[in-house]
Amino acid sequence: MIEQDGVGEDGVWLNARLATMVPGADPYGSIEDGAVAVLNGRIAWVGPRSELPRDWRGAIQHDCGGGWLTPGFIDCHTHIVHAGCRAGEFEQRLNGASYEDIARAGGGILASVRATREASEEQLRIHSLHRLRRLLSEGVTTVEIKSGYGLDTETECKMLRVAAQLGEEAGVRVFRTFLGAHALPPEYAGRAEAYIDLICEEMLPRVAREKLADAVDAFCERIAFSPAQAQRLFERARELGLAVKLHADQLSDLGGGALAARAGALSADHLEYSSEKSLKAMAKAGTVAVLLPGAYYMLRETQLPPVELMRKHGVAMAVSTDCNPGTSPCVSLLLMLNMACTLFRLTPAEALAGVTRHAAAALGLQKVTGQIAPGLAADFALWDIGRPAQLAYALGANPCVGRVFGGRWLHD
Ligand code: DI6
Ligand code: FE
Numbered sequence: 001m002i003e004q005d006g007v008g009e010d011g012v013w014l015n016a017r018l019a020t021m022v023p024g025a026d027p028y029g030s031i032e033d034g035a036v037a038v039l040n041g042r043i044a045w046v047g048p049r050s051e052l053p054r055d056w057r058g059a060i061q062h063d064c065g066g067g068w069l070t071p072g073f074i075d076c077h078t079h080i081v082h083a084g085c086r087a088g089e090f091e092q093r094l095n096g097a098s099y100e101d102i103a104r105a106g107g108g109i110l111a112s113v114r115a116t117r118e119a120s121e122e123q124l125r126i127h128s129l130h131r132l133r134r135l136l137s138e139g140v141t142t143v144e145i146k147s148g149y150g151l152d153t154e155t156e157c158k159m160l161r162v163a164a165q166l167g168e169e170a171g172v173r174v175f176r177t178f179l180g181a182h183a184l185p186p187e188y189a190g191r192a193e194a195y196i197d198l199i200c201e202e203m204l205p206r207v208a209r210e211k212l213a214d215a216v217d218a219f220c221e222r223i224a225f226s227p228a229q230a231q232r233l234f235e236r237a238r239e240l241g242l243a244v245k246l247h248a249d250q251l252s253d254l255g256g257g258a259l260a261a262r263a264g265a266l267s268a269d270h271l272e273y274s275s276e277k278s279l280k281a282m283a284k285a286g287t288v289a290v291l292l293p294g295a296y297y298m299l300r301e302t303q304l305p306p307v308e309l310m311r312k313h314g315v316a317m318a319v320s321t322d323c324n325p326g327t328s329p330c331v332s333l334l335l336m337l338n339m340a341c342t343l344f345r346l347t348p349a350e351a352l353a354g355v356t357r358h359a360a361a362a363l364g365l366q367k368v369t370g371q372i373a374p375g376l377a378a379d380f381a382l383w384d385i386g387r388p389a390q391l392a393y394a395l396g397a398n399p400c401v402g403r404v405f406g407g408r409w410l411h412d
Contacts, residue, residue, distance in 0.1 A: 001173065001174070001175055001176075001214055009060055009407065009408075010038055010039050010040065010059060010060065010407070011037075011038055011059050011060035011061060011062055011407075012035055012036065012037050012038070012052065012056050012059045012060070012061050012062065013035065013036040013037075013038065013062045013064055013069065013380070013404070014035050014049060014061055014062065014063060014064065015033075015049075015063050015064050015065060015066055016033075016034055016035075016036075016064030016066070016067060016068065016069040016382070017030065017031070017032055017033070017034065017066070017067070017068045017069070018030065018031040018034035018036070018046070018068075018069050018372055019068055019069070019070045019071075019352065019372075019388045020034075020046060020071070020371055020372035020373060021070065021071050021352065021353055021356045021357045021370070021371045021372065022371050022372070022373050023357070027347070027349035027350075027353075028349055028352065028388050029371070029372075030388075031046070031047065031048055032048070033048060033049050033050070034046065034047065034048060034049060034069070035047060035048070035049040035052045035056075036069070036372060036378070036380070037052070037053075037056045037059065038378040038407040040407075041377060041378055041406035041407040041408075042375060042376065042377055042378055042407070043372060043373060043374050043375065043376050043377070043378050044374060045374060046372055046373060046374060062409070064382055065382075065384075065401070067382050067383055067384050067385070067401055068382070068383045068385050068387075068388060069372065069380050069381070069382050069383075070139070070352065070356065070372075070380065070381050070383065070388070070391075071356040071357070071369065071370055071371055071372055071376075071379060071380065071381070072139060072140065072141025072142065072356075072369065072377075072379030072380055072381050072403060072404070072405065073138065073139045073140040073141065073142075073333050073355045073356065073359075073381055074140070074141070074142040074143070074144075074355055074356060074359035074360055074363070074365075074369065074370060075135060075140050075142070075143045075144065075320050075321055075323070075333050075355070075359070076142075076144045076175075076267070076290060076318050076320045076359040076360075076362040076363050077144055077146075077267075077269050077290050077292060077318075077320035077321070077322050077362075078135075078143060078144055078145055078146065078320070078321055078322065078323040078324070079145075079146050079148060079149070079179075079322070079323060079324035079325075080128055080131050080132055080135065080143070080145055080323045080324075080331075081124060081128040081145055081146075081147070081149075081159050081162050081163050081166070082112050082115070082116050082124075082127075082128070082149045082159075082324065082325055083112070083115040083116045083118070083119035083123065083124055083127060083149075084111065084112050084114070084115025084116070084119075084325060085325060086107075086108075086111055086112065086325045086326050086329075089102050089107055089108065089111070089326065090298075092107075093299075099251075099299055099326070099327065100222075100223055100251070103183070103223050104223065106186070108183070108326055109148075109149070109182055109183040109326060110183060110185075110186065112149045112324075112325050112326065113149050113150065113151050113155075113183070113185065115149075116149035116150060116155060116159065117150065117152070117155050121158050121161065121162060124158065124159070124162045125162045125165055125166065128162060128163075128166060129166055129169065129170065131323065131331050132166055132170055132172070132331075133170065134331040134332075135321070135323065135331045135332070135333065136170060136171070136172055136403065137398065137400060138332060138333050138334050138381075138398055138400050139333075139381025139382075139383070139400045139403055140172065140333060140381075140403075141171075141172055141173060141369070141377075141379040141380075141381070141403055141404075141405045142172065142173040142174075142175065142359075142360070142363070142365065142369055142379065143172055143173070143174055143175070144174075144175040144176075144177055144320075144362075144363055145163040145166070145174055145175070145176055145177070146176075146177040146178075146179040146182075146217060147159040147160050147163075147176075147177070147178050147179050147180065147182075147213070148179030148180065148181075148182030148183075148217075148219075149182070150180075151180065151182065151183065151184075151185035152185060152187075153198075153202055153203050153206060156178065156180050156203060156207070157206065157207070157210070157212055160176050160178065160207065160212040160213055161212065163176045164176065164212075171403070171405050171408075171410045172405065173365075173368075173369070173377075173379075173405075175214050175215070175363045175365070176212065176213045176214055176215075177213055177214065177215045177216065177217045177245060178203070178204070178207050178212070178213040178215070178216050178217070178242070179216075179217045179218070179219070180199045180203050180204075181195075181196065181199060181217075181218035181219060181224070181225050181229065181230065181233055182218075182219050182224070183219065183223075183224055184224070184225075192225065192226075192229060193229070196225070196229050196232055196233065199233060199236075200232065200233065200236040204216065204233075204236050204237060204240055204242075205240065207242075208240040208241065208242060213242060214242070214243060214363075214364075215237075215242055215243040215244060215245050215266065215363075215364075216233060216234070216237035216242045216243070216244050216245070217244070217245040217246060217247060218230040218233050218234075218246055218247065219247040220246055220247060220248055220254055220256045220259065221247070221250060221251055221252065221254065222251065222252055222254070223251070224247075226254070227254050227255060227256065227259050230246060230256075230259060231259060231263070234263040234265075238263070243265075243266050243364055244260070244263050244264070244265045244266070245260070245265055245266050245267045245268070245269065245362075246259065246260040246263075246265055246267075246268050246269065247269055247270055248260055248268040248269065248270060248271060248274065248278075249268075249270060249271050249272060249273040249274040249278065250269075250270035250271075250272055250273070250295070251272075251273070252273055253273040253274060253275055253278075255275070255277075255278060256268060256271075256274070256278070257271055257274040257275070257278025257279060257281065257282050257287075257289075258275075258277060258278040258281040258282075260282065260285075260287050261278070261281035261282045261284065261285035261287045262281065262285070264285060264287075265285075265287050266287065266288065266361070266362055266363060266364050267287060267288040267289070267290045267318065267362040267363075268282060268287055268288075268289060268290070269289075269290035269292060269320075269322075270290075270291075270292055270295065270305070271289050271290075271291070271305045271306070272296065272301060272303045272304065272305045273303055274305070274306060276306070276309050276313075279306065279309050279310055279313050279315050280313050282313075282315050283313040283314050283315045286316075286361075287315075288315070288316045288317070288318050288358055288361050288362040289305070289310050289315045289316065289317050289318070290317075290318045290319075290320050290359075290362050291305055291307075291317055291318065291319050291320075291340060291344060291346075291354065292319075292320055292321075292322040292328065292336075293319070293336055293339035293340050293343050293344055294321055294322050294323075294327075294328035294330040294335075294336055294339065295322045295324075295327040295328040296339075296343060296344075297328075297339055297343065298327050298328055298329075299327055304343075304344060305344060307344050307345060307346065316358045316361055316362075317346065317350060317353075317354050317358055318354045318355070318358040318359040318361070318362040319333075319336050319337065319340045319346070319351055319354030319355050319359070320333075320336065320354075320355070320359065320362075321333055321336050333355055334391060334392075334394070334397075334398065335395070335396070336351075336355070337351040337352065337354075337355065337391055337392040338392050338393070338394075338395055340354060340392070341392045348388065348389040348391070348392035348393070349388070349389075351391075351392050352388060352391060352392070356370050356371065357370045357371050358370075377406055378404060378406060378407035379403075379404065379405055379406065380403070380404040381400055381402075381403055381404075382400070382401045382402045382403075382404070383399045383400060383401060384399045384401050385399050
């Protein structure tokens with residue numbers, strides 16, 4: 001994990017209404033006129049201001065101006081590091097071509113692979129930083145970044161190094177995921193097993209040795225890799241001590257949710273076509289469902305993810321941008337909150353939990369961030385809003401007044 005070292009001053013955050021997102025009777029974990037005491041970049045105490053312990057009364061005070069303070073947002077599924085633009089494919093799709101047609105004709109992910117291989121590390125960093133800054137301006141303090149537009153050892157490593165540099169530069173915690181099994185590279189056309197061998201024998205050991213990633217992901221789909229191939233990768237990832245995640249059941253039901261659960265995955269993502277059996281297995285394994293309404297919207301998908309069944313079985317739901325050049329060219333987590341509610345029928349409180357507490361769990365970071373609770377990082381977003389539901393309600397507004405990362409104010 002790439003943690004910025006900038007620990008801010010110790011002090012107390014006052015004159016705020018808190019949406020702590022701590023589970024309990026109130027879905028936002030609200031505290032009116034709250035106070036948060038911060039020591040060494042971590043939350044030491046949270047509660048109503050009137051109950052602030054005496055020892056904190058002389059500490060440095062940060063005035064939140066009566067706004068709402070939430071946990072810093074977490075975007076737990078992005079492909080934000082990439083080169084090139086695929087607006088041309090968007091036009092083709094509007095003229096009737098499907099995502100799968102374009103992929104089979106050598107476009108889609110492979111178009112981004114060509115551009116990303118050609119880009120220098122510096123070019124890749126600059127383009128990605130531009131997108132990342134926009135994402136962060138909406139209160140994001142943790143972001144997951146995947147590789148997967150290299151599909152050769154050098155370019156995959158280049159992407160993961162850029163992801164680390166971005167974390168150091170932009171005031172954000174970066175969780176890195178190796179997604180070498182995103183698509184079959186042209187050099188391996190017709191030889192998927194040989195490519196999986198390359199990943200298991202060369203790419204993954206190097207990624208682990210150079211500590212370039214925290215987790216391993218795969219695209220398990222008819223146009224990508226089979227469940228058996230994903231399973232092989234997961235076994236190797238586990239041997240190397242890496243967590244696993246899966247792009248599952250986005251375009252068809254290949255039992256990806258159940259496969260992820262069997263592997264003890266942190267999350268299974270997309271899930272439009274998941275069966276009830278998969279969801280039950282995920283609930284049992286504690287595998288988080290990451291919902292990606294941007295991709296659903298852009299592909300004009302009509303199969304809704306089975307949200308009601310997720311609720312019924314107690315599968316935690318996270319919400320993310322899936323920021324990628326093909327199916328979700330999106331750098332707004334606030335827009336995803338709205339779409340999670342309007343398209344998928346989440347409540348605004350469920351959507352907010354999806355970019356805080358549950359997004360943290362999707363990265364295995366529930367003991368680090370995602371709630372305003374003692375012991376967790378002092379990662380907050382401050383909002384000029386009257387009630388938390390406004391975060392999911394407004395379209396194209398950004399009421400974020402500032403971010404606090406590890407106890408330090410960042411006015412982007
Ligand atoms: N599913 C997605 O939605 C993205 N990757 C994936 O496995 C799409 C990536 C792209 O089209 O570039
Ligand atoms: Fe994705």
